[in-house]
Amino acid sequence: MSTIEPQTAHSVINPKMTRVLSGMRPTGWLHLGHYHGVLENWVKLQHEYDCYFFVADWHALTTHYDNPQSLAAHTQDMVIDWLAAGVDPEKATLFVQSAMPEHAELHVLLSMGTPLSWLERIPTYKDQQAKLREKDLATYGFLGYPLLQAADILLYRAQLVPVGADQVSHVELTREVARRFNHLYGKPLDAETVQTQAYSNMGKKAAKQYQQWAKQYQQEGDTEALQQAQTLLAASGSLSALEREVLSGHLTGSGRVILPEPQALLTTASKMVGLDGEKMSKSYGNTISLRESPDAVRDKIRKMPTDPARVRRTDAGNPERCPVWNLHQVYSSLEVQQWVVTGCTTAGIGCLDCKQPVIDEINKILAPMRERARPFEEDTGQLNTILKQGAARARDTAQETLKEVRQSMGLIGRWSS
Numbered sequence: 484m485s486t487i488e489p490q491t492a493h494s495v496i497n498p499k500m501t502r503v504l505s506g507m508r509p510t511g512w513l514h515l516g517h518y519h520g521v522l523e524n525w526v527k528l529q530h531e532y533d534c535y536f537f538v539a540d541w542h543a544l545t546t547h548y549d550n551p552q553s554l555a556a557h558t559q560d561m562v563i564d565w566l567a568a569g570v571d572p573e574k575a576t577l578f579v580q581s582a583m584p585e586h587a588e589l590h591v592l593l594s595m596g597t598p599l600s601w602l603e604r605i606p607t608y609k610d611q612q613a614k615l616r617e618k619d620l621a622t623y624g625f626l627g628y629p630l631l632q633a634a635d636i637l638l639y640r641a642q643l644v645p646v647g648a649d650q651v652s653h654v655e656l657t658r659e660v661a662r663r664f665n666h667l668y669g670k671p672l673d674a675e676t677v678q679t680q681a682y683s684n685m686g687k688k689a690a691k692q693y694q695q696w697a698k699q700y701q702q703e704g705d706t707e708a709l710q711q712a713q714t715l716l717a718a719s720g721s722l723s724a725l726e727r728e729v730l731s732g733h734l735t736g737s738g739r740v741i742l743p744e745p746q747a748l749l750t751t752a753s754k755m756v757g758l759d760g761e762k763m764s765k766s767y768g769n770t771i772s773l774r775e776s777p778d779a780v781r782d783k784i785r786k787m788p789t790d791p792a793r794v795r796r797t798d799a800g801n802p803e804r805c806p807v808w809n810l811h812q813v814y815s816s817l818e819v820q821q822w823v824v825t826g827c828t829t830a831g832i833g834c835l836d837c838k839q840p841v842i843d844e845i846n847k848i849l850a851p852m853r854e855r856a857r858p859f860e861e862d863t864g865q866l867n868t869i870l871k872q873g874a875a876r877a878r879d880t881a882q883e884t885l886k887e888v889r890q891s892m893g894l895i896g897r898w899s900s
């Protein structure tokens with residue numbers, strides 16, 4: 484039997500209490516692949532949950548420690564694109580990881596009890612090392628990448644973590660780290676004192692009744708007695724939150740949950756194709772960025788390769804062999820798609836005709852984004868204010884967690900200046 488976390492209990496009633504957290508490494512300008520793959524989802528989530536979205540600039544340094552020049556510009560450009568896409572700083576808490584040294588403190592504290600083998604066996608560790616072979620990634624920081632991510636998540640006690648499939652193993656590690664932490668430190672160092680104090684706060688009669696029920700449950704497995712003991716605890720207004728937790732942990736033999744285990748919220752991979760028919764990706768140079776001008780969108784799509792069989796306007800084609808068709812599947816209504824299939828296979832339309840609805844639709848989506856981005860491009864002061872306010876909000880939550888983490892690890896902070 485596990486006790487229900489107060490947070491969880493609330494979140495069942497009110498999803499706004501459920502915390503969602505996700506980070507993105509600062510890559511600079513974002514493109515339509517990021518929009519359909521990630522940002523569209525963030526924009527939706529921010530209306531439903533208590534969302535924290537942050538720029539993982541320390542994570543960028545784990546692989547690009549030798550090239551920090553572009554970090555600040557990439558951070559800025561990326562956050563402008565979040566805002567352009569409709570992420571709303573009034574609804575979600577937006578911040579930059581490096582503005583929050585709390586992540587580093589939790590990372591170092593978690594590192595104490597994390598076996599090296601847990602990190603070494605994570606698939607991304609070897610995969611990325613092999614992929615980025617030109618870099619020396621036999622570093623301490625790179626091995627610790629997933630643990631830093633665990634700290635990001637646990638610092639805010641996030642329950643849901645939207646990530647792509649490649650990141651699921653990191654959330655899994657986070658759960659293991661949290662479980663181990665709660666096991667090691669979930670029993671307060673001074674549990675005995677707290678318990679004695681709690682009994683005296685409850686009043687003699689209630690304390691005696693409570694202990695009797697507790698014994699009935701612990702020795703005879705009487706679940707009715709357990710329920711009555713729990714009801715009594717919940718109803719006893721004179722107990723502090725800590726006292727209640729200690730007693731309830733003692734009752735069921737479980738410790739306190741200091742760091743709740745999060746769950747991955749799997750984002751289905753975006754099927755966005757790039758201008759060449761490959762997956763849209765900055766490294767392939769086949770992207771349409773979120774702040775692309777209408778003319779650039781038109782020119783890029785007009786230059787897209789089509790079915791190689793359509794050499795002349797009069798040659799019939801096959802949409803299945805044409806990357807433009809992938810875009811129609813994302814952006815066009817069924818009627819337009821029907822028009823494409825008929826027109827292409829009968830040579831009834833030319834490729835430029837075929838591309839026009841896609842150009843129009845993408846520009847329709849990007850128009851409000853360009854609009855929203857403009858004030859931030861002109862005045863980055865506003866952007867900085869948003870990120871500072873986000874950091875302040877995040878700090879309140881982070882400090883609350885850290886206070887408990889420090890205490891439970893015997894760090895009483897008596898000597899800080």
Ligand code: TRP
Nearest residue numbers: 504505506507508539542632635
């Ligand atoms: N590692 C993630 C990625 O590469 C980014 C990230 C860092 C993250 N910290 C996080 C995602 C915490 C979710 C939660 O995409």
Ligand code: SF4
Nearest residue numbers: 790800805827834837
């Ligand atoms: Fe591609 Fe459209 Fe040209 Fe057919 S008509 S080859 S689908 S661009």
